[in-house]
Amino acid sequence: FGRITKPQAHLYWFCDIDKFHQIRGAFEAAGWWAFRTPLIWHKPNGARAPWPENGPHRKWEAIFYAVKGKRPTLKLASDVISFSNEPNAQHGAQKPVELYKELLSRSCHPGDTALDPFCGTGPIFAAAHALKCAATGIELDQASYGIAVRRIEGLKAQLELGI
Numbered sequence: 001f002g003r004i005t006k007p008q009a010h011l012y013w014f015c016d017i018d019k020f021h022q023i024r025g026a027f028e029a030a031g032w033w034a035f036r037t038p039l040i041w042h043k044p045n046g047a048r049a050p051w052p053e054n055g056p057h058r059k060w061e062a063i064f065y066a067v068k069g070k071r072p073t074l075k076l077a078s079d080v081i082s083f084s085n086e087p088n089a090q091h092g093a094q095k096p097v098e099l100y101k102e103l104l105s106r107s108c109h110p111g112d113t114a115l116d117p118f119c120g121t122g123p124i125f126a127a128a129h130a131l132k133c134a135a136t137g138i139e140l141d142q143a144s145y146g147i148a149v150r151r152i153e154g155l156k157a158q159l160e161l162g163i
Helices: 017-029 097-107 123-130 142-161
Strands: 009-015 039-042 060-068 080-082 113-116 134-137
Touching: 009 017, 009 097, 017 060, 080 097, 097 123, 113 123, 123 134, 123 142
Parallel strands: 039 080, 113 134
Antiparallel strands: 009 060, 039 060
């Protein structure tokens, strides 16, 4: 990410807790300042059960956060972020638009550009649109890509209507 980011940037990466320290080490070695602990996305309606017969539901996801350069945040916010999963999620790992809006509001001014290299169904686009930012997304899965394209088309229609 060092080559494609601006000299001052923020990074939010949804990651498995088992990979957190490995990711943190790699980014620190590349010159980023990595937040010592993950941000936590609390999902009140989360129902994933890695061990259905023996374990609890997992109600959270880890988010790796790092800063390149000296880019300040736009607001001081909690390291625990609580948003429910999308009720009509079209992908198993789909994140809610409101979660993306919260993360972008910490880092992006209107007119800034955000990159989501694993954009899935494209919640980054609706969040960036709401905050008057630009967004670029990359997705390999054709079904998710198609959903993201339809989401972008809906946002373009809103712009044409002045919404």
